[in-house]
Amino acid sequence: MGVIQSYRLRLQRKRWRIRAFRKRRELTLVENRTSQIKRNDLLVFCTQRNERIRLPYFLQYYRDMGVDHFFFVDNDSTDGSLDYLAAQPDVSVWSAKGSYKRARFGVDWLNWLQMRYAHGHWALTVDPDEFFVYPFCDTRPLRALTDWLDASSIKSFSAMLLDMYPKGRLDAQPYREGQDPIEIASWFDSGNYTISRNPQFGNLWVQGGPRARVFFPEAPEKAPALNKVPLVKWDRRYAYVSSTHTLLPRGLNQVYDEWGGEKASGVLLHAKFLDTFSAKATEELDRNEHYAASVEYKAYAARLEDDPQLWCKWSERYINWRQLEILGLMSKGNWA
């Protein structure tokens, strides 16, 4: 990479940071408990809108993992989730009145909060329907992973988005509050992912899975990106570029080995496809606040009307992280 390109990326990073700084004005503080945060605490960052029903399990899942503090940006919720979050003892919450789209799908808001509060901490940036799975997560807490990453001088950790879906119609089994959504959406595609390199940012672009298979078979280039780098030892100079797919400085995107070896990586179980999905898709279609003119939701709505079935004969049922590691979706790397 030449000096000029390197400098361009630097300017771009500064631009995102300035943008995040400007967008801070859209955030209204609702509950600030950040004074509780101690050195080395593990932080979760999340934007949400009308996800009240998912929040209890989400919080419990990450508390059990050892997360110490949650940062939420609530985007105009109408289902009482804001009040629910404000009442939690380990949550700081802001409400955002502006456009989700014009805050680059929440990235600007979170970049600001991370700049402000995450410096020197391990920060996990996830959506309320994403459940982080990492090697040995059944026997070792998240801190074991971050301590190991620290000791190995690794600053960012990759976790690919793995779309989970139920067998049968999406609306066949209603989701109950507090329930593990993976009990319902327990199936996934194990081996139909395609990867290419992004020369500009140095990250991988992973596509595939049930969304490419069912919603985008005629236009696979439009299928959503699945590569994510959600866990980062944050520094105030860092910035997410688009969702958690890409980071700057670009060295943070180097979460893969190019010489044949495997780096350690995890998976984000994506429990998007529950009975709540159709309603969400319709609503988001009206709001038109999602990526690329909500092309994803348009494709979903078109397909889901006639046959909401993502399951196929070769779908794999989720058991644990070891299964994902054997299937080659994640890796222990040299963590043993």
Added chain:
Amino acid sequence: MSVGIVMLVHNAFGRAEQVARHWAAAGCPVVIHVDKAVPRRKHDAFVAALADVKTIRFSTRYRCEWGSWGIVAASQAAAELMLVSFPKVRHVYLASGSCLPLRPVQELIEYLKERPQTDFIESATTADVPWTVGGLDAERFTLRFPFSWRRQRYLFDRAVDIQRKLKLQRRMPNNLVPHMGSQWWCLTRRTLSAVLQDPDRKTYDKFFRHVWIPDESYFQTLARLYSTKIESRSLTLSKFDFQGKPHIFYDDHLQLLRRSDCFVARKIWPYADRLYEAFLTDPAGAMKRTEPNPGKIDRIFAKAVERRTRGRPGLYMQSRFPNEDWENGVTAAPYSMFQGFAELFEDFEHWLSRTTGARVHGHLFAPDRAHFAEGQTTLNGALSDNPILRDYNSSAFLTNLIWNTRGERQCFQFGPMDNQDINWRVARDPNAQVSVITGAWAVPLFRSNLDFAEIRKTAAKLQRIESAHMDVLRAPRTKARVRIWTMAEFIEAPMEPLQGILDEIGRNRLRRLSEAPRMVNLTGFGQFLQNLKNQGMHPYLMGDFPVVRGVDDEAKPSLKPYLVK
């Protein structure tokens, strides 16, 4: 009081205290060295916490930066204090704050009592053992290292480069032979005091001060001068990853550690409560004796290093995406690609799957869809047969297919009418077994009902494509196992090539082929080719096909036309 413990501590003081108390309670005096980088407040609290134990001392503090002299200075000071304060100590065991005794301390004491003259220190000559990661082994001794590796990496590397370029070399004092080994040793009073009271110690210290990672070479080299009996192994279990950092043990390693034959393990994650609970108990409550099986630990950690450096062949994923030619296996397993066979033989796919037991697909890269075996629309791993999805990244389609079906041999048909994007990928893959009957694509044309003008056009196109493909397969860069026959050559004696291919696919097929696939009726094929020639389109890939051939001898298809004895 025959064993004294020297403990180097720099963090996790709660755990260090626990372990120090454990040693002391078993009758081992302990000398603790606390890194000078530790803030005074923490240090004082730690000292105060252990004030009630008579046999615990604290030695002069040094700054212990990894790779630098400080760790040796700290070990020297602590060992000296140990030898002076506890005259009954016969063996000194060097440990760290994150070490954990795996066996009851009494066992260690008895073990050392039975070997009063033995020094346990891993010590190998640099000349004979490729020791280190990162390229510095003998150079650790011959170069100078004025910069910190951790904080001044750039300067560190430049300093090494310059010294290499200028061929600057230091000489070992008194012709010492450099030895290296694990920094965790257990030395006898005799050897240790000889090293510490050596009249030349000043010279040695001055030399080793500028050696890279001297804690892995100072005692290892000098012990060789005085020890009467060196057992070159460490009593501390310590595993290193590919960058030379120690692996860390967690709660889930409990069963593994129980089976170690070492006395002490390093390094333990400070929050591994179960490990500390299990091993820091009195001997009675301690582990049930299990047969030591250190090999298992070795395997697990060796595998971790292997996974990190070599990875799983044929896997492409979020954290393994090798550059071309660095794949360590383009695909996960051997597979076979057949070109022209399905055209020349009736029902070739079923025959092949019957004879070999492999999974035989049709034309996976056909324009209309991927023809999976048994007409399936998805395959292992939820691989879709959609042609657009497939062609979006056809080499990923192939590598995914082979990865998803590990353990089962895959065969598929290919031809010039299929998507040709994967040709180089396959050609460069040593796992690929490619068998081609050139020109066989003409057979379906010959049997088709198309306009002759149409046939001529298609034939010209297919011939061009196949010819380009053959150039790829014959290129010097090609690593696949390639067999190419012209059609004329092949039908002359089809059994031999078939047998050869099947032998290579292997699988309990030692018997000779008894059943051959049935060849399609080629009556008039020679004339068909001649017609193409007459139209100005010379089909050359089939080889020499006589015009009249096939009129007599292949006129009537029999049930089993080729029976081989």
